[in-house]
Amino acid sequence: MRFFYALFVLTLWAGSIIAQKPQAPAQIQPTGFSPEDFHPAVDLRRATQPRFTAPFPAQTLPALQPPASTGYMQVVARDERGLPIFVKGQLPRDVRREEVETQAMYFLQMNAERMGTTDPETEFVLQKRNTDELGMEHLRYKQFYQGVPVYASELVLHAREGEVFAMNGRYLPTPSGLSVQPQITLESALSLARHAVEAYTAFSPANLPDYLREEDEAELVIFAPQIYLPKGATSMQDESAPLLCWKIELSPNALERYVFFVDAQSGALLHSYKRSCSFLPKGIYELPDAEEEPAGNKQSCSVSRSPSALLPPGPVTAMATDLKGITRTLHVYELSGTYYMIDASRDMYSAAASNLPDEPAGVIWTLNAQNTNPQNGNFTVSHVTTGNNQWNNPTSVSAHYNAETSFEYYFNKFGRNSINGQGGNVISLINVSETDGSGMDNAFWSGTAMFYGNGNQAFTAPLCKSLDVGGHEMSHGVIGSTANLIYEAQSGALNESFADVFGVMIDPTNWLLGEDVVNTAIFPSGALRDMSNPHNGGSGPNDPSWQPAHMNEYQNLPVNAQNDNGGVHLNSGIPNKAFYLFATSVGNSKAEQVYYRALTQYLTASSQFIDCRLAVIQAAEDLYGAGSSEANA
Structure with missing residues (x-):
């Protein structure tokens, strides 16, 4: 009976197609798409048509695809507001012949009603278009309202073989009656x-x-x-x-x-x-800062500069011992008989744009903050140098090795040319202190450089001793240059998690972070974080080593500085565990490719945990195919 009923329905569906004009199969709802997820292939540039309704429940229909000439849209996921955040579909055949940017705008128009946007053509402005290693194109759009950008609103549309097939991101339904004339200067x-x-x-x-x-x-x-x-x-x-x-x-x-x-x-x-992104939630285990000088007593920041070159310069290699007692091969620069901890050996180095040693372009560069703090008036930055290419400062050796190794990881694995992807400098500062002169108990990515403290309470050694710390901080820079995940709440936890992901991939000996530098009196497990077991020896949120491992343990903290911007270092345990499970299922080499693709091609500044899941699945499908074991892992 089911077969005959299905045949009867199929006959009705086919008859309706024959009886109508080719572009208007308006009375039939294809299986697999609820009424709200299906729009006809009308030209939305010329007219707005009502939604279709299904004559019978969708679940009773046979699995049919709409004719290729009409196109279709399917909402894969919605946010807590009920708005689509991931849509897949196929544009009408005639539109698929258009240039990709034209298709992308048509895709937005076909989804405008369910998105609550009134004029996609003026609201969404293309910011970036790139073609990836698979030949797929990705177009990033920023939302505007009456010419004013909507903060954190970004959509990415994706094209395969010249046809737009998906859209993801978060946005704002078009406001009504909102003035864009400021009263405050x-x-x-x-x-x-x-x-x-x-x-x-x-x-x-x-x-x-x-x-x-x-x-x-x-x-x-x-x-x-x-x-x-x-x-x-x-x-x-x-x-x-x-x-x-x-x-x-x-x-x-x-x-x-x-x-x-x-x-x-x-x-x-x-x-x-x-x-600013830190390795440890700032202020939790640190000594109080000393009382600051009055602003009027601040001194100027001094930056040690070096004499001009007298002899032909050149990059050379050096053998030096790091904080672990391991001999490392480093790339340094010789200039007038002085050797600088500047790696100008990479293809990104620009001699024409450089004025060495103080103004290099396209280098990996390690500097010494000389136990000063950027908040103080005596903040001093100097070159790390030697006169004979013998390096007796293991702290600088570790920091330089971390930066070179992290650079090589991104370049060799993904073809990424430095942190910003455009050959920008990779800068590390060692011997950064607290404002009272004590050792800084943290490491930071400031937006321009990596800052390493020498430890105090939570850490018993300079943080640059740990390669995964260096990889973590440099990865914050990569994240900022790609998805640019906002450093608050879930998007901030994803920022921290992706930094952890690539930190452990750069240092793939285990799933731990900070195991070379933590104080075991504070972190009894011997690590700051454990991606394989986010609980990390702790019993709950009051234990400094504990992180949630599942959404049923998610910590809804106030989004303020006192609570680590909503627990960005705490709740990152959930996506950390997800990556561990994925990587142990498909292997590290595949997992890192999927996550890098998700970060660079699908995630946006406002992405939440569900967006990350969708991005990872789509990235796996791009690389290994829909229905593959990698996409289903």
Whole structure:
């Protein structure tokens, strides 16, 4: 009976196709797509058509695909607002003949109603288009409202063999009645942000070297925290209603970067967070900072500079012992009889753009902070040098080795040319202290460089002793240059997790992080984090070594500085465990390729855990095929 019923339905479906014009099979709902997930192949550039309804329940229909001439759309996943965050489909045949950018806009138009966007052609502006190693194209769009960018709103459309087939990302349904004319001046907003920074950190002198400087930025944005933050993360009375804000990014010193959202109508500070990425949640195990000098007593930052070259320069190799007592081969630079810890041996090095040794371009460069802190007026950076190519500073050797090894990992595995993918400098600073001169109990990616402390309480050795620490910090830079995951809540936990993922892939001896440097009195397991077992010997959130391993252990922490931006170092245990399970199923070499592809081609700044899962599955399908063991792992 089922066969005959299916045959009857098939006959009805075929008859309806014959009886109608080719572009309008409007009364039949294909199996596998609910009514809201199927749109007809009308030309949305000329007309808006009503949705179709199915004449009988979708689950009773045979598995049929719509005719190729009509196209279809399927929502793979929705966010907590009910909005599609991953859509797959096929465009109408005539549209598939168009250029990819035209197809992408048509794809957006076909999904506009379910997305709640009124005019995709003006709201979504192409920011980047790239072709990957498989020949697939990926187009990244940023959302705008009346010419103002929507913060954290980004969509990526994907094309295979010249045909757009998928879209993913997070966005804002088109606002209604929102004014984009600010009542608060930029100067007032900047003043408020600077006062907020001064409450808990210090501004460094203005003559900070360019290679450690990130310029301050300010722009008007539409701020809609519901795109990526949990409820209650901001001081907004109604977080479901987007507001016009001044987004201000300040780097008060070489180590820190802060982001502020100031209501452009009322002048209220709605939200802020620290963007600098650390290996350990800052402040949890550290000694209190010493009382700072009054601002008027601050001295200028000094940067030791070297004499001009007198003899022909050149890259050379060196053999040196690191903090583990292992002899490493390093690449350094000889100039006028002095050897600098500058690796200019890579293809990315630009002699024409360099003024060595102080202004290199395209190098791996290790510097000495001489036990000073960027927040203090005496912050000093100097070259690491020797007169005979004999290196007796194992801390600098470890840091330089970490950077070279991490660079080679990304270049050899993925063809990535440095942190920014464009041959930019890779800079490491050793001997960074706390503001009171004690050893800094952490390592940081500042946005421009890696900063290594020498340990204090949580760590018993300079953090650069551990290769996975160096790989972790450099990976933060790669993340910032690709998906640029916002360093708060779930997107921030993903930022930390991907840094851990590539940290352990760069140092693949085990699934531990920081095992070479942690204080076992604080971390009895002997590691800061364990990707194979995020509980790591702890019994709950009050144990410093513990992380959640599953979503049923997720910690809903306030999104503020006191709670590590919503627990970015804590909740990263969940995606960490997911990677471990995936890698042990398919092997490290396949897992790292899938995750790098997910990071660079699918994730966006506001991605959440579910977005990561979808990105990993799609990346695995791209590389190994739909239904493959890798995609099903």
